[in-house]
Amino acid sequence: MVVTMLLRSIGPSAAARLASCVAGGLVISLADRMAVRAVAGPLDGGFWLETCAAAGVLYAAFTAGEWLLSARLRVGMPDGLPGPARRFVARARGGFDRFDALRAPVRLAVCATVILVCWLPVIVMMAPGTIWYDTGDQIVQFLAVVSPDGTTGVVSAHHPLLDTIVFGTAAWMGESLFGGYGAGLACYLAVQVIVTGMELAGMCLYARRIGCGRAASTCMLLFFAVFPAFPIFTMSIVKDTLHMMALIPWLVMVAEATRTRLAVFDSRRFLIGFIVVSTLCALTTMTGLVIVILTSACLPLLRARRGRRIAALACMLVVAFVSGVAFPAMVRGPLRVRGEDANQLLVVPMQMTARYALDHPHDVTDRERRIIDRVNRVPFEQMASRYNPYLADPVIQYSLRDPAAVPEYLSVWAVMGLRHPDSYAAAFTALESGWFSLRRTPLNTTNRGISLDRLCRHADKAIGNTMWFQINDAVSPSFRPLAKRSPRFTVDRPAVYRLWDTWRSTPVLNLPAFTAMWTFILPLFLAFHLIGRAGRPGERAATLPQKPPRRAWWPFTIPLFWSLLSLLPNAISIPLKPTATRYMMWAPVTIMLMLALLRADMVAPERLWDDGRDTRRDRGNGFERSIRRADV
Secondary structure, three states, X not given: OHHHHHHHHHOHHHHHHHHHHHHHHHHHHHHHHHHHHOOOOOOOHHHHHHHHHHHHHHHHHHHHHHHHHHOOOOOOXXXXXXXXXXXXXXXXXXXXXXXXXXXXXXXXXXXXHHHHHHHHHHHHHHOOOEXXXXXXXXXXXXXXXXXXXXXXXXXXXXXXXXXXXXXXXHHHHHHHHHOOHHHHHHHHHHHHHHHHHHHHHHHHHHHHHOOOOHHHHHHHHHHHHHOOHHHHHHOEEOHHHHHHHHHHHHHHHHHHHHHOOOHHHHOHHXXXXXXXXXXXXXXXXXXXXXXXHHHHHHHHHOOOOHHHHHHHHHHHHHXXXXXXXXXXXXXXXXXXXXXXXXXXXXXXXXXHHHHHHHHOOOOOOHHHHHHHHHHOOOOHHHHHHHOEOOEOOOOOOOOOOOHHHHHHHHHHHHHHHHHOHHHHHHHHHHHHHHHOOOEEOOOOOOOOOOOHHHHHHOHHHOEEOEOOOOOOOOOOOOOHHHHHOOHHHHOOOHHHHHHHHHHHHOOXXXXXXXXXXXXXXHHHHHHHHHHHHHOOOOHHHHHOOOOOOOOOOHHHHHHHHHHHHOOOOOOEOOOOOOHHHHHHOHHHHHHHHHHHHHHHHHHOHHHHOOOOOOOOOOOOOHHHOOOOOOOO
């Protein structure tokens, strides 16, 4: 009775928000156990106490976060300030006013300079940049194809073909123009750093333009500038950093299309730019095509004029055709592309099979063993010893033994799962635990299995589940002969390791270094806000009758939703090696844009929401549209 009365007093939306925090605390506690021991139990009193504590912290933090995002900062000189402080405030305000009066390209250059200057120490320490293991393989494959000395080779479709072309071309031009592959890659990296810095600066200016406010957009700029994860990652030559250069403008363009109810598609320049950027975003990662197409498919569902929805649908079809059909067909012959089998699609099912082999080695028929052994290169008998709860690579190699047997394997996999679903659930939650946990095992074993007993022995030494970057070069065997010809690949960078280790071990500063902060906690905060928003549908009309009712904000989260789902099929989530961090580095950028859009909706909805009735001259101008000043 008391509980019922309490729930009625706080309202259904508040109860739902509290329930979301309880669910979040439960997920974090369970993920912590799986990330440390790879087993969920025992669900004792300590587990439930930890869950309740996590739920309470989440609720308090989310409530404070909403208050902070909705706080309005009034411009005025504080009373009681001494003379020097008053002069400093006045000069700072005057500087911001002069900055707002500058032309858009100048503002962009100033903000990009701030970011790049703050990045400069990391750039110098990491020069001439870090090359990743897979990138070396891509370069070697490309150079073998274009080699004039008759060398024959093929390019593997395991990596995005456009990335292979870009990296290989940079290396080839360095050899042709400067006499060394390293010079070409260094030039490419310089372009990548400058372009990424400018795009992040442009995102901050966009946030300011749509009503985020001067203080909030400045904080956003400072975060991009001082958080060392950004320069460390951007100084790497890997497909995900190339993808970032297409992702940032794509996110802004999707947000602009959403807030204007597709009115920007009336601009031919915006329409062409959106198709180009979407295509680049789709071609630079394996999951990019799926995310771009699914997001683009949602745009025509927005409330907008019929012609604009047709334009959005046409964009999706063009991008799907160019990215999925035309471009692969165009490069397949010249690059002699070698197709890949269904190996990547079987990562999670094969990990579940390996956990089954560990938990129930005798509950499998001879026929099931034969089919598993026919598909996978690691025999069923060896799966238990090679099982690593946090990495699928030891139990599934980079190709299948017989791809034709995949349908039979999937039927066997389903039957075995019905017999022992607990093993499949344990395998899945352990493999995905890194996206949700705040702690993890201290073991970084990646080339062999990890027994559950060994995990239990090291459980008391659990460490924070923070990001881990590739800072020194990772030279693959195929790339080693080229690396020996260029001294750039022998650089050691201990100072950068010390910088990152210090940052992620410093209280408060280390909060953005936790993987789950971006892949679970902040997305949960957005859901927390949407639940409360649904419970107050008439709030704006009741409190501000002169303004239009609040529009649905959730469509802004469509790219985030599909991107988060794309993390689940990966072979790793806990950063036992830097690959896990590489997979999620899009999240800090996307989440920061979501928070900026949320603040703009809270403090200046009249600037955020564009009903599509702009003049044709103003439509689709993007960053060129001047900033309207607001007292927020």
